[in-house]
Amino acid sequence: MAMRLKDIHAVVTGGGSGIGAAIARALAEEGARLTLLGRRLDALEAVAATIPGAITVPADVTDRASIDAAFDAARAAHGPIGILVNNAGIAPSAPFARVTAEAWRTTMATNLDALFDCCQAALPDLLAAPAGRIVTVASTAGLKGYGYTAPYVASKHGAIGLMRALAAEFAATPLTANALCPGFTDTDIVAKAVETITSRTGRSEAEALAELTKHNPQKRLITPEEVAAAAVWLCLPASASVTGQAIPIAGGEVM
Incomplete structure (x- = not known):
């Protein structure tokens, strides 16, 4: 099978388990060079051991200095970044009346502020790439409301909004920005x-x-592999006209 993403450097945040790990493996199967970024180094290394040539870079996505240092390390190992997969996230739950300010800010820092920082840190490389790609793993919670998860729902709505803003701003360039919305x-x-x-x-x-x-x-x-297949499709050259989209992967759930 032809490797359609051969030698393109892909950075996946939260790549140590679940959807992030599945996306990393799927991109590698298409020939991409992988950098797995996150806080749990043992989990990242376990996934990297299954992907030839993959590297791991420990980073706290809620800290801009940590992100900048991690992206510099990624470039030093694999060159300029051509694909950014924003996958790191948390999903706390509580009745709205019991949501603390700390819980709200922690969720926003991880699920939304980190997207701003990672996209900005990778932007020069992505704009210089022949076909830069940003794929953000959002959620059906970014398309509708669910009870008992107000910070999560709000952060995922914000994630989709950011992708749409970037898509509009950079529509005249080869860079695309999209959100995947798994159930x-x-x-x-x-x-x-x-x-x-x-x-x-x-x-x-x-x-x-x-x-x-x-x-x-x-x-x-939904299986992580189903989400990964959609992520790969968004990264392919043939998907150049798909940008600013929030794509549900939810078995037909009505949004």
Whole structure:
């Protein structure tokens, strides 16, 4: 099979598990050179061990100096950045009346402020690339509202808005910016959500899972590999006219 992204340097934040790891592997299969960036170095290294040539760079995406240093290290290893995948994120849940200012700011710092910093840090490379790509993993929560997750919903709406703004600003260049919006996906975050539901409500694991998948007409969790396939498609040269989009991967869930 032809490697359609051969030797393009891709940086994936939160690449140590779940959707980020799946996207990293899928990009590597197309020939991209991978930098995995995040806070959990052991998890990053475990994924990198499965991707020939991949490197890991520890970084706190909520700290601009850490991001700048990480991107410099990535460039030193693999050259200019041609693809940026913004995947790092958190998904706390609580009734709105109990959401603290600290919880709000932490969610925004991780899910939205980090996008600003990472996009800005990579922008010179992306604009100089023949076909620069920004792919942000948002959520169906960026397209509609869900109860008990106000900071998460707000941050994901912001993530989609930022991609649309960048797409409009750089439409006359080869750079594209898009958001992927998975429904509930088979990741550690969802596994923790199931644990929380069972511990707080006494429901069984199956009942808790059904609560999360009830909005999906297919009545199942999305797989990380499904999200990864969409991310690869957005990065291909043939997708040059796709920009500013928020693409649901949600089994037909109505937005």
